[in-house]
Amino acid sequence: MSQVVSYELQANIGIITVNNPPVNALAQVVREGILNAVNTAQKDASEAIILCCDGRTFIAGADITEFGKPPKEPGLPDVLTAIENSTKPIVAAIHGTALGGGFEVTLACHYRCAVASAKVGLPEVKLGLLPGAGGTQRVPRIAGVQAALDMITSGNPVPAQKAKDMGLVDEVVEGEELLAGAISYTKHLIESGAPLKRIRDITIDSSTIEAGFFESARERLAKRARGQIAQDRIVSCLQAAVELPIDEGLIRERELFKELVNSPESAAMRHIFFAERQAAKIKDLAKDTALRPIKSVAILGGGTMGGGIAMCFANVGIPVILVEINDEALERGLSIVRKNYAITVQKGKLPADKMEQRIGLISGTTDYGDISDVDLVIEAVFENLDLKKEIFAKLDAACKPGAILATNTSYQDVDAIAEATARPEDVVGMHFFSPANVMKLLEVVRGEKTADDVLATVMQIGKKIGKVCALSRVCYGFIGNRMLGGYGREAQMLLLDGCTPAQVDGALEGFGMAMGPLAMSDLAGLDVGYKARQGRTDLPDDPKLYRMGTMLVEMGRYGQKTGSGFYQYDPETRRRMSDPEVEALIKEEADKLNVEQAHISDDEILARCFYPLINEGAKILEEGIAQRASDIDVVYIYGYAFPVAKGGPMHYADSVGLKNVHEKICEFRDKYGEQYWNPSPLLKQLAEEGKTFAQWDKERSAPQ
Ligand SMILES: NC(=O)c1ccc[n+]([C@@H]2O[C@H](COP(=O)([O-])OP(=O)(O)OC[C@H]3O[C@@H](n4cnc5c(N)ncnc54)[C@H](O)[C@@H]3O)[C@@H](O)[C@H]2O)c1
Structure with a gap:
């Protein structure tokens, strides 16, 4: 027997324990160990078997380093077959998170019990995959097709009690002493002569599935999934679970799993999975760089960004002081925060008492004297370098030594801002994205003189508030906005060259962008780009450049906020519609500029x-x-x-x-x-x- 899986007989119960830190991933040694233990238990004096794990969690998934390599025996399906065919009941005892293959192992067991803090889930879709070891066939048999669809296409884990209500686990054991609880539950099963319950023996009554159920699920998911194919294949598997005997359903699931493992979509999603984890690492920073404690934060400016940033910190229990220029602006900022929280409560995503708690963590002031004690300041005032320099000089005077002074600037020179203080080593960029309480990215901008411990602290606090951090050096627009310049420029150039706005946006949305660049400009306001261009001296002197955007602004068409821009908008539904006037104008301008219009492919x-x-x-x-x-x-x-x-x-x-x-x-x-x-x-x-x-x-x- 392998060392990572042990087996012992305690009275009449055989106990299989997996111990493969850190997350008991289903590596080959684990699969082999479980298989051997199940076989051993068939021949000894045990009357029932418990499968449990040491460490912080039950099996939390496959060993993803095995992806793309030749399969090593025994495969997971063989292990599951051995579990399912055991002549003695096998009880999975779950703590931590039973995810992916880990949860599928429990579904092959005859009974599942869990501590209340445990969660179960099938997150494969997040890597562009589907559960390939029976998850799509067994979950609908015990939880119903709709619940299986929601669970498997969202990939979100389900807490133990809800899992019990859904039929995914049989028993939530009291207290956190899992093994003791599992033993007493198993004894009860033995004493009551509980049968060998195999999920595979359940047949789904297809008459309970509404006509068109799968088709409408496919359509709905295709809209949400933006170019991902896993959702569609998951629907196919669930359909197989309803229409085919389980062995055929399992074969179908395997085939579709293999298709996804080899798909470019899953390769892309796995790339991002690893990229996200890499991005958190700063190459030249010592791993043991000491962190500065962050127990309180001040945000300067309670506008579009400041309010959202304040929410990020309050959401994790860190008190925030919002600083504004006057009482009126402060009240406006705080009321937007309250409104945003209220919407979250209305949507059922936050209990009302939690909202009160979080709002209680956000206070306001107009006096810099009130922020002398905070550990971190994030400036989010108007995008103006002189104003930012002035504010950083004031912060330098007002804040305690060692406080981190961050700017949320989108384009300004972080080094120039740092030089306005006598402590440039404490200055850093923290570039949030709008809406700041929702968007996951935080660009951390490293100034010429930013201290290592400031960087390490900001990366860590970014993670704590749920952001994905990526490091940028100083340049105009940092990584993201700097790259965006040419994207917006070409979207407009394409109009003069022969495309309609709908064609340009359609091609990019067909690719999977949430919104095409022209519709996006309409949403952000065409006047924003217009004003930003006015201050720039580095743009080529070319009448074609941003021609259409400029003309539309000069016609008073600022985008959605004025009801028209590149498109016209339905005043009630805000639905965007092509505008023949804009299309005629584009042609006219192309003629004036002698641009030959032609058909342009997607x-x-x-x-x-x-x-x-x-x-x-x-x-x-x-x-x-x-x-x-x-x-x-x-x-x-x-x-x-x-x-x-x-x-x-x-x-x-x-x-x-x-x-x-x-x-x-x-x-x-x-x-x-x-x-x-x-x-x-x-x-x-x-x-x-x-x-x-x-x-x-x-x-x-x-x-x-
Ligand atoms: N809006 C975005 O999409 C976005 C995204 C990323 C970064 N940013 C950057 O964030 C910063 C703020 O942008 P915004 O969109 O929130 O602007 P905004 O105009 O909505 O808010 C700015 C706020 O700063 C306040 N303010 C001005 N001077 C101040 C001072 N001296 N002290 C305290 N408060 C002061 C104003 O009263 C206003 O409420 C800018 O640097 C911007 O480039 C904006």
Whole structure:
């Protein structure tokens, strides 16, 4: 028997214990160990068997390092068959989280008991996969098809009591003493002569499934899943569970699982899974860098961003002081926070008493004297460098030594802001995304002089408030906004070249973007970009550049807020509709500028919009602004709603082939001019060497 799985007989109960830290993943040794133990127990004096785990959790999933490698025997299905065919009842005893393959192991057992703090779940969909060891066949048999659909397509774990109510577990044991509780439950089963309950023996009554149930589920999920295929395959598996005998259903599930394991969508999602974890690591920072304690926070500016940022901290129990210029602005800021919480309560996502608790953690002031004691200040006032410098000089005077002074600026020079203080080592960028209480990304901007412990603390506090952190050096727009420039520019250029707004947005939404760039500009307000452009002296002098956006603003069409922009909007439903007036105007302008309009394919639209992102991403890498190509992908997935099924712009470029991307950029350069299309030397080099960004990352992560 392998060391990671032990078996012992306690009176008439055989106890199989898995001990494979940290999360008892279903590695080959674990599978083999369970199989051997089950076989041993068949021949001894036990009358029932308990399967439990040491450490902090029950089996929390597959060993994902085995993905993509040749399967090692015994496979999980063989282990499950042995469990299910045991001649003595096997009781799974669950604590921590029984996830994925771990939960599927319990479903092959005859009974499941759990401590109240345990959770069970099938999170495979989050990696673009489906539960491949019977989860899609067994869950609907005990919890019903609708509940199985919700559970497996969301991937969200279910707490023990709810799992019991759903029929997923049989018993919630009292107290946290799992083994004692499991033994007494098992004794009770033995004494009452409980039968060998096998989920496979249950047949789903297909007459309970409404006509069209699966079709409408597919449609609904396709809208939400943006290019992911796993949801659709999960529906197919559930349909098989209803329509086919279990052995055929299991075969179908295996086939579809294999399809997903080999799919580009799952490869992209697994890439992001690892990329997210990598992004949290700063390459040149010692692992044991001491952290500064953060027990209280001040936010300067209670506008769009400040209020959301305050909520992030209150949500994890950290008190926040909101600082505004006057009482009126302060009250406005606090009331928006209250309103946002109230909406969360209305949606049933937060109990009312928790809301009160959180609101109670947010106080307000107009006096800098009140923030002299806080550990972290985040400035979120208007985007104006002089104002920010003035404020940082004041903070320097007002805050205690060692307080971290962060700015949420989107574009301004963090080093110039730091120099306004006598302690630039305490200054850092914390760039949140709107709405700050919802969006997962936090770009942490490392100034020239930012101290290591400040960086380490900010990365850690970012994680604590539920953000995915990615590190950027200082440059105009940092990683995300700097890359975005060419994307918005080309979306507008494409109009003059012959596309309608609906065509441009349609191509990008078809790719999986949540909203196309022109609809997005309408949502943000066309006046915002217009005003930002006015202050810039670095833009090429080209009448085509942002022509349509500028004209629309000058016509009073600011986007959704004025009822029209690139589109017109239904005043009631806000539904966007094509506007013939805009389409005629585009043609007129193209004629005036002598631009020949032509049909442009969706692929060409994607290349025009995405390749500037990728090219700028490569420049960001060669300049050392981002640590890794995969960090850039994380920024785009969590900050800009790039479809996770495409893995981020750099992963997407790898999948298209860097040689192809480079060639196309050169073609655009020859056609549209060097001022817009200037291939990055790194991109050129990798294209010539036949390499990918992923390889570039890997070469740089290897020990020197
Ligand atoms: N809105 C976004 O989508 C977004 C996203 C990321 C970052 N940012 C950045 O966040 C910052 C704030 O943006 P916003 O959209 O929240 O702006 P906003 O105009 O909604 O809010 C700014 C707030 O700052 C207050 N303020 C001004 N001067 C102040 C001072 N001296 N002391 C205290 N408060 C003061 C104003 O009264 C106002 O309520 C900007 O630097 C912006 O670039 C914005």
